[in-house]
Amino acid sequence: MTDISTARPETAGGHAITRVSVVLNPNGGSVPAEGREILQALLDDMGVEARFEIIDHDCEDACKRARDHGSQAIIVWGGDGTAACAMNTLGPDDPPVLPLPGGTMNMLHKFVHGSDIDPGTCLEAVLKNPVEMTIPAGEVEGHRFYVGALLGGLTRLAAPREALRKSELLQAVTEFGEANAFGLDTPMRCLSDTGKTHEAQAIGIFLSEDPQKPGFDILTTAPEGLLDLAYTGLTVLLADWRNAWGVERDFARRVDVEALESTGIEATLDGEPVTLARSARFALIPKAARVLTARKE
Template identity: 35%
Template sequence: MRNLRPITGVDLVARVRLTDLDTKEHPLKLYALINAESGSTPNNSEDALRSELQALGLSADIVPVGAGELNTAVQTAIASNPDALIVWGGDGSVACTLSASGPSGPPVLALPGGTMNLVHKRLHGEDMDWKKILASALSAPEPEPFSAGCVSEHLFFVAAMMGQVTALAESREAARHGQLLKAAQLAVNSDALTLDRRLRLESVHASGNQTFDAVAAAVVIGGGSAPRLEVAAIHPQSALDWMAIAVDALANGWRDADSIEIDETRTVLITDFDGQEFAATIDGETVTMPSGTIISLKRHAANVLRARPT
């Protein structure tokens, strides 16, 4: 587990308007990065992408990269001034690219190539067919700003989870593969069910702040047309209650689980009752946060490319 440190994205001078992608006066200049080490990119991903682009009458500079090469590859891609940057990989690959590109960089078209593909689902919905996403986005492009959560200048594009509940990652993975008995066993054996550590969440509102006490919490980037943070405070009353919440959330999703209070805000302050650092995951990355961490909404964190709504 590492300590959370700020990361700085590339702050480019604005050089291409988002509406430029709607013009037909010149062919799109595309740059594509493929993380072949992601969970679900095919072995022939480079040839497959080139073939699909050719079918659309397009071409791109296509660069396969390993996980350790991604940061440098993203910087090189942005420096080439593409009209759009295609990233085929998992959530980490997309988050890295969006953070580096920032609000003045090229719009990013994310193709699902990971295991969970949570950022991709936020962008494109539940259909994770990369060929359909590519064709629809490039045939009727809709570049637009994309919001993120911000923790010490570290951006996240899906969710941050705080507290010992982060130890449930292995349990969630087992449930995702239909191994519910194993998921429950892992939840029981993990430190996630302890009630000893408690957090306080304070959501900021113009009409007055809202405070919640919790054993664990989640801050999720809300969907819809108005960017917002959804704050979930999880407050079990006993280890048995914690177990029920864990199984309910695994089976039905955390929004429908009992003993969870939900609020919407643009800024939330999270403190540990004892003033200690606490465990967290940010878009699946394990970190530690200091007591007094502030999570805020960044309305225009990057530019993305997806299909224009019909």
């Protein structure tokens, strides 16, 4: 992590940031075991008073406690799911969120901070020259997501993939079996507001990474037969499923998805599992949450 020298952090309105709340997820994919001590030292060096809330089981409760500290900003150190939880919990009149990258993919953090997502670099840059920005979200059945939604039986592979990432091979094998990984046949139909229709076994609906082009990047795949489905499943398990063979792409601001042979749609929203109704509409919320980024020189 980048070392941080003394700085004069100011808010977007020009007032010095002297008090922050920190929501820290010790189980974030790249948050070190000594994360609290590291972040405390960095903030002390910058003359910023910090109150910490550590997530154990309830992210929402930790975010509410952080809100009640009367801070000028809320630093959230964790992955995409942790950041999404904070932004779903905090309202427009609450302090803005400074998301620090501490997950595996950190897609939201790349959108907010750019390509350099070293936590120390992000913290220094934002607290020196903070700029408040409003970011979009996707919404389905009252649930919001800020990175993306994965739909279909392939979402069951999230748990074994996480175990593999942590090198817990035995746990990964157990999770793989419990996921019924070869029972992933979940046909769906996807209709975008561009008029395009896709038949798919797996669907990804991601917020556009281009701030000038808000909307959804849609990825669909429909493997034919068990071998193709198994191949796609292993790609999901070992890498980024968007690189799997046979993926089609689309772009839209509204997406309707229908399960063709089941009563519900298996999904993960920013990594959190949910079961949606048989027919679900995904809509774009152009201004969904307030975050702090660094001033662009």
